[in-house]
Amino acid sequence: MLFPCTDIGERPKSEFRWGGYLDDSAASQEDAVCAPEWRRHLWGGKPGGVQGEWWFHHPSEQWYIGFRDAASERFVTLEPAQACLARQREGGTR
Amino acid sequence: MPLQLLKYGLGQRRAPVLPAPRALGSGYDVVIIGGGGHGLATAYYLAKNWGVRKVAVLEKGWLAGGNTARNTTIIRANYLSNAGVRFFGKSVELYRTLSSELDYNIMFSPRGHLTLFHDDGGKRTARWRAEQNRLNGVHSEVIDRQAVARLCPQLNMREDVRYPVLGALYHPGGATARHDAVAWGLARRASEMGVEIHTQTQVIGMDREGGRIARLHTNRGTLRAGRIVQCVAGASPALAQMAGFDLPIRVVPLQAFVSEPVKPVLDPIVVSGNLAVYISQSARGEFVMGGEIDAYPCVSSRSSHDIKEDMMGPMLELFPFLARMKLLRQWGGIADVTQDYSPIMGPSPVQDYFLSAGWGTMGFKAIPAGGYAMAEMVATGRVPDLIAPFSLERFSTLSLVGERAAAAVGH
Ligand SMILES: Cc1cc2nc3c(=O)[nH]c(=O)nc-3n(C[C@H](O)[C@H](O)[C@H](O)COP(=O)(O)OP(=O)(O)OC[C@H]3O[C@@H](n4cnc5c(N)ncnc54)[C@H](O)[C@@H]3O)c2cc1C
Numbered sequence: 001m002l003f004p005c006t007d008i009g010e011r012p013k014s015e016f017r018w019g020g021y022l023d024d025s026a027a028s029q030e031d032a033v034c035a036p037e038w039r040r041h042l043w044g045g046k047p048g049g050v051q052g053e054w055w056f057h058h059p060s061e062q063w064y065i066g067f068r069d070a071a072s073e074r075f076v077t078l079e080p081a082q083a084c085l086a087r088q089r090e091g092g093t094r
Numbered sequence: 095m096p097l098q099l100l101k102y103g104l105g106q107r108r109a110p111v112l113p114a115p116r117a118l119g120s121g122y123d124v125v126i127i128g129g130g131g132h133g134l135a136t137a138y139y140l141a142k143n144w145g146v147r148k149v150a151v152l153e154k155g156w157l158a159g160g161n162t163a164r165n166t167t168i169i170r171a172n173y174l175s176n177a178g179v180r181f182f183g184k185s186v187e188l189y190r191t192l193s194s195e196l197d198y199n200i201m202f203s204p205r206g207h208l209t210l211f212h213d214d215g216g217k218r219t220a221r222w223r224a225e226q227n228r229l230n231g232v233h234s235e236v237i238d239r240q241a242v243a244r245l246c247p248q249l250n251m252r253e254d255v256r257y258p259v260l261g262a263l264y265h266p267g268g269a270t271a272r273h274d275a276v277a278w279g280l281a282r283r284a285s286e287m288g289v290e291i292h293t294q295t296q297v298i299g300m301d302r303e304g305g306r307i308a309r310l311h312t313n314r315g316t317l318r319a320g321r322i323v324q325c326v327a328g329a330s331p332a333l334a335q336m337a338g339f340d341l342p343i344r345v346v347p348l349q350a351f352v353s354e355p356v357k358p359v360l361d362p363i364v365v366s367g368n369l370a371v372y373i374s375q376s377a378r379g380e381f382v383m384g385g386e387i388d389a390y391p392c393v394s395s396r397s398s399h400d401i402k403e404d405m406m407g408p409m410l411e412l413f414p415f416l417a418r419m420k421l422l423r424q425w426g427g428i429a430d431v432t433q434d435y436s437p438i439m440g441p442s443p444v445q446d447y448f449l450s451a452g453w454g455t456m457g458f459k460a461i462p463a464g465g466y467a468m469a470e471m472v473a474t475g476r477v478p479d480l481i482a483p484f485s486l487e488r489f490s491t492l493s494l495v496g497e498r499a500a501a502a503v504g505h
Contacts, residue, residue, distance in 0.1 A: 001398070001400075013400060014400060017389065018389055018390030018391070035490070036490075039342065039489055039490065040340060040342075042433070043342035043344075043432070043433045043489060044340060044342060045331045045341060045342065045343045045344040045345055045391070046331065046344075046345075046391070047329075047331040047332035047334075047335050047345075047393075048332060048345075048393045051391075053390075070345075070391060070392055070393045070394075071392070071393050071394045072394070073392055073394070
């Protein structure tokens with residue numbers, strides 16, 4: 001299976017490691033971490049649908065952020081984490 | 095009973111497992127969502143031990159077609175935590191007599207279980223497990239290379255490989271059983287006692303009123319339930335979301351393989367933590383093989399080529415003779431995995447709504463004890479000591495029941 005990266009094109013799945021869910025919740029902001037949110041961040045699962053996730057690309061040692069359907073495994077987007085986060089900070093969505 | 099056997103053999107047709115389907119009732123004392131091993135065992139013990147018979151099991155597909163149909167049927171009690179060893183020990187005990195109890199041959203087959211170690215870390219874990227097992231009345235011992243070679247002469251004992259075999263944790267009580275027969279036997283006896291089992295019946299919505307579920311909606315109509323038990327494995331987070339709460343469960347595929355069948359050559363079940371694979375030979379003669387869960391979440395029960403490659407390489411290191419054999423089938427199940435590799439059994443944030451979930455990669459062996467304890471809890475409203483450590487609450491109080499070392503590869 002090939003993963004479609006926006007910058008380096010299609011790469012084999014074996015080059016990637018899953019790095020957890022991308023949390024849009026307060027859990028990723030340190031001062032707002034309270035126990036239930038922190039627990040959800042650490043252990044929470046998702047029932048399905050399109051999820052934001054971290055992916056580590058071994059050959060380039062780069063983190064990516066992908067939005068992927070948990071049933072079909074198709075990516076909606078898969079782009080370098082820096083770019084994705086910068087856009088989110090500017091107030092844009094995915 | 096040779097006469098009965100003869101009559102059976104000459105009889106025209108086998109009786110169907112379940113009576114013909116009937117209309118869904120409007121209400122039951124207990125509704126069990128999910129007709130896999132855990133749902134069926136809960137129904138069986140509710141009727142048998144507690145006389146609770148106005149029970150419906152709702153199964154969206156066919157009877158026990160989920161993970162109960164997809165597992166590699168390993169039954170063992172050599173876990174690591176006190177709670178785990180006691181619980182799984184009880185389950186193995188119930189399994190031993192289940193064929194005669196159900197009057198249905200589940201083909202329970204004790205053959206011994208070897209967890210190989212190939213380094214000091216592995217040996218330390220094996221010792222730790224052996225002591226924990228002994229303390230809780232389960233027989234396990236650490237054995238050396240020579241003893242391993244005697245118990246399993248097919249194993250590659252060469253020292254010039256990546257992971258030479260140094261010894262093993264030996265658990266004589268390790269066994270296998272026929273997975274479908276377990277489900278069918280439980281279903282048949284439960285329905286004889288009055289439990290209704292509705293297949294092709296999917297729960298698609300819930301009305302929550304005043305802290306409890308007032309109505310369940312299915313594709314075959316709406317119904318009320320005094321108490322609800324959720325036993326849906328890979329659909330656990332989705333059903334919990336319907337009921338209005340989150341579960342600390344990730345949904346990850348687990349894959350397995352069988353080879354073409356040959357005459358019996360492999361007696362024990364063999365697991366290697368370092369190589370992340372395990373194998374046993376089924377009653378049909380097929381080698382049944384598997385390993386760890388996939389590396390990332392996915393809610394599809396697909397199988398994949400990369401896993402085949404990852405698992406078969408190490409498998410050939412352990413059993414080089416397998417190189418001449420063909421794989422017959424590969425498949426996946428959707429495992430409901432908790433971070434401490436222990437199940438979740440108990441009440442939920444919704445009143446009268448109980449959970450049997452997080453069975454992940456190890457719930458087949460737990461079917462009798464899980465059903466036994468869940469039935470007691472649902473009937474009495476009290477959580478039995480046997481399963482108290484497995485509450486959903488443990489994730490809030492941080493009293494996790496760590497079983498990763500005993501359950502990540504060997505299931
Ligand atoms: C490849 C593989 C190997 C394994 N090997 C072992 C092993 O060697 N030993 C071991 O002990 N365990 C093993 N397991 C784990 C074991 O199979 C499971 O933990 C166990 O079968 C779970 O039983 P269950 O009844 O909870 O789930 P299931 O058997 O999956 O039953 C759940 C049922 O719920 C139904 N359902 C889901 N949603 C709904 C809905 N909305 N409405 C109605 N019904 C619904 C599903 O159709 C399904 O039939 C393995 C699992 C896999 C996938």
